Amino acid sequence: MAPKRKIVVVGAGITGASIAWHLIHLEYEVTIVEQYMPASGATGSSFGWLTGVVKDDATDVLIRRAALADWKRLEEIIPELQIKWSGSLSYGEISGSFMKNETLLHNAEIARLEPALVNPPEQARYAAEDGAVDALEATRILVCKACEKGAVLQTQTTVSGFCMTKGKVTGVLTSRGKLDADCVVLACGIGVSALTERTTTPVPILSSPAILLRFAVSRRMVKTLISGDDIEVRHASNGDLLAAEDYPANGNVRETAISAQLAVRNRLAGAESAVLIKYSVGERPVPRDGYPVLGFTDDSKDIYVASMHPAVTCAATIGRLVSEELRDGKCDEIPQNYRPSRFI
Ligand SMILES: Cc1cc2nc3c(=O)[nH]c(=O)nc-3n(C[C@H](O)[C@H](O)[C@H](O)COP(=O)(O)OP(=O)(O)OC[C@H]3O[C@@H](n4cnc5c(N)ncnc54)[C@H](O)[C@@H]3O)c2cc1C
The missing domain is CATH 3.50.50.60 (FAD/NAD(P)-binding domain)
Structure with missing residues (x-):
């Protein structure tokens, strides 16, 4: 051999x-x-x-x-990966043309899908097949x-x-x-x-920093993964709320973390007392x-x-x-x- x-x-x-x-x-x-x-x-x-x-x-x-499809293949072999196929809801930049795998939702539908979202936007994109790991x-x-x-x-x-x-x-x-x-x-x-x-x-390979934040919340309130122009959030498997933020131009990560906490508290009913428990900066590798x-x-x-x-x-x-x-x-x-x- x-x-x-x-x-x-x-x-x-x-x-x-x-x-x-x-x-x-x-x-x-x-x-x-x-x-x-x-x-x-x-x-x-x-x-x-x-x-x-x-x-x-x-x-x-x-x-x-x-x-x-490749993550689904892996998940069949390794169920411990526990991928949450919750779908994603994006709003902020709505252009006329929608992409494959997306549906346009209007205000009332958004409110039904994400009842905790305060003042839901007029329109959002819903990608039912998206997930998170x-x-x-x-x-x-x-x-x-x-x-x-x-x-x-x-x-x-x-x-x-x-x-x-x-x-x-x-x-x-x-x-x-x-x-x-x-x-x-x-x-x-x-x-x-x-x-x-x-x-x-x-x-x-260039380095592009971004921030991950973790909040303790009293209950699960977000059903999908929400990616708006004001917040990007989803629940972790233990119920904590995760949020992602761009790295600030002035480098003040703590200030960004505090604004993110405010945005989460204001935008989600039930998250008014969300407490920031951790944040970290990751250097994304970008060719x-x-x-x-x-x-x-x-x-x-x-x-x-x-x-x-x-x-x-x-x-x-x-x-x-x-x-x-x-x-x-x-x-x-x-x-x-x-x-x-x-x-x-
Ligand atoms: C806040 C944030 C949110 C993000 N959100 C998403 C998202 O929602 N979806 C998505 O797809 N991506 C997202 N990304 C990007 C994603 O995390 C990265 O693209 C991905 O993790 C890169 O993985 P990697 O294994 O290529 O690199 P890395 O995770 O950086 O791993 C490289 C490893 O190599 C090791 N290493 C480096 N040099 C050496 C050496 N000389 N010898 C030995 N070891 C070495 C490092 O220690 C490191 O462990 C996000 C990133 C951040 C920071």
Whole structure:
């Protein structure tokens, strides 16, 4: 029997976790190397919205169209993921053309769907098929399931470069020494740029900060996931209210958190005494040109990069596509403009 291909996955966010889970099911020898603990990057602060609503000309349309079906496939195998298929309600920017998977709701229908929403808007978009997942928990579950099947997780270990012999990758250099590998998958979010810029095709992944807030509330009041121009909220599985906010231009995160608390208290009947219990800033990895990055960075097909935004929505699809490509050498579902070679 030919020896199994040794693959090191760098980064245990939702992207690396999904890729590792898919690869271990293709019988590879998989080691996940994480500089801190699983989900300590953007994933740990994610709002977890899984949305299939996407414009035809969106940069990630090809992945996003498959995203919900892939999460449903994973959920059948791993029911512990506990995805809430609650639908989403969006308002604020209503244009004339509605996208596939959306319905236009008017004031009275919005009030019936979300009775706690104070002064419901005149119109909103309802995406009945959308869902939400606890991204941190999903990452832990995928990593744990991959390890049960034989993957190895190495935490508190930073990858600093590659070991090469005659142009072929033989391993990665880490803060704990060399780790053998025939192939390395970089799923390390904003860490991708530093690892690619010196050795291989440089892949520019920018950092886009955003804030996740958690409120203690006395009861569940939001039925769907609400994404308006004033609040973006959903319930966590324990009943807490989660909210997502853009990072403020003046950098004052505490001030933004306090305004978010006020907005939640004012906009939701029953949330008048909502108490902010936690907030965190996550650095979302965003490829410089906005297109997902999926593919080998070198001719010998030893180094692979997987990075995009929004990666929680797309993680199950990314895992499927990347694992198929590593098995077959090429995956035709991934278009040319997602390839790292565009940065040469
Ligand atoms: C407030 C907020 C709300 C969001 N809401 C949504 C949403 O609703 N839906 C959605 O789809 N997306 C959302 N996102 C974006 C989403 O969270 C990210 O796209 C996704 O988590 C990126 O996952 P990742 O695994 O690619 O990167 P990360 O989660 O950043 O994981 C990268 C991992 O690699 C590790 N690492 C980095 N460098 C190294 C190295 N050299 N060696 C070893 N390990 C390394 C890091 O420690 C980290 O754990 C949101 C993000 C934020 C912050």
